[in-house]
Amino acid sequence: KAGVTQTPRYLIKTRGQQVTLSCSPISGHRSVSWYQQTPGQGLQFLFEYFSETQRNKGNFPGRFSGRQFSNSRSEMNVSTLELGDSALYLCASSSTPSEGDEQFFGPGTRLTVL
Amino acid sequence: DAKTTQPPSMDCAEGRAANLPCNHSTISGNEYVYWYRQIHSQGPQYIIHGLKNNETNEMASLIITEDRKSSTLILPHATLRDTAVYYCIVSPNNAGNMLTFGGGTRLMVKP
Numbered sequence: 344k345a346g347v348t349q350t351p352r353y354l355i356k357t358r359g360q361q362v363t364l365s366c367s368p369i370s371g372h373r374s375v376s377w378y379q380q381t382p383g384q385g386l387q388f389l390f391e392y393f394s395e396t397q398r399n400k401g402n403f404p405g406r407f408s409g410r411q412f413s414n415s416r417s418e419m420n421v422s423t424l425e426l427g428d429s430a431l432y433l434c435a436s437s438s439t440p441s442e443g444d445e446q447f448f449g450p451g452t453r454l455t456v457l
Numbered sequence: 458d459a460k461t462t463q464p465p466s467m468d469c470a471e472g473r474a475a476n477l478p479c480n481h482s483t484i485s486g487n488e489y490v491y492w493y494r495q496i497h498s499q500g501p502q503y504i505i506h507g508l509k510n511n512e513t514n515e516m517a518s519l520i521i522t523e524d525r526k527s528s529t530l531i532l533p534h535a536t537l538r539d540t541a542v543y544y545c546i547v548s549p550n551n552a553g554n555m556l557t558f559g560g561g562t563r564l565m566v567k568p
Contacts, residue, residue: 347500433500435554446501447503
């Protein structure tokens with residue numbers, strides 16, 4: 344079974360631009376979560392989608408948004424990029440958003456904002 | 458959500474058991490204890506989780522104290538490939554897949 348895939352793996356943008364990151368969950372998984380990892384703040388939860396609906400949202404500004412498609416693939420968008428948005432963005436999938444459901448993480452997309 | 462406290466770093470000799478402690482003294486009755494690890498430059502990997510009882514799987518054992526205020530993750534025979542940052546997370550059963558990661562413990566397995 345293929346794992347969680349994220350594209351692109353690396354991205355360089357400049358301040359003020361916007362970016363879209365993509366996540367393909369494991370086949371059959373319907374829940375997708377996004378996390379941001381930085382050296383200063385560590386791993387922080389961004390949002391979670393299940394059946395095309397956002398179930399939970401972390402404490403991030405409105406510039407960060409996401410969506411999920413009917414095939415469970417998910418995208419996240421960051422508008423008006425700031426230097427502080429440079430981070431590793433991780434996507435995780437699970438069968439359902441239930442307790443104890445193991446989350447499988449992708450390799451991440453490393454975003455650099457110049 | 459309950460907070461967790463973990464030592465920032467630990468060393469372990471290859472082949473020996475690695476015992477990673479986690480304090481979660483404010484844990485609520487409906488909160489589970491999860492352990493994930495992150496090997497350098499990779500996404501986190503699920504290890505194990507539990508509510509009250511001790512749990513064991515092919516990777517590790519999870520020992521939760523009777524009062525549930527602390528737990529220990531045990532890697533029975535650590536290998537060099539177990540060198541990673543280990544995260545102890547407590548999360549309520551209605552939080553879906555929203556995990557709150559702390560600083561974790563950087564485990565260094567040495568030959």
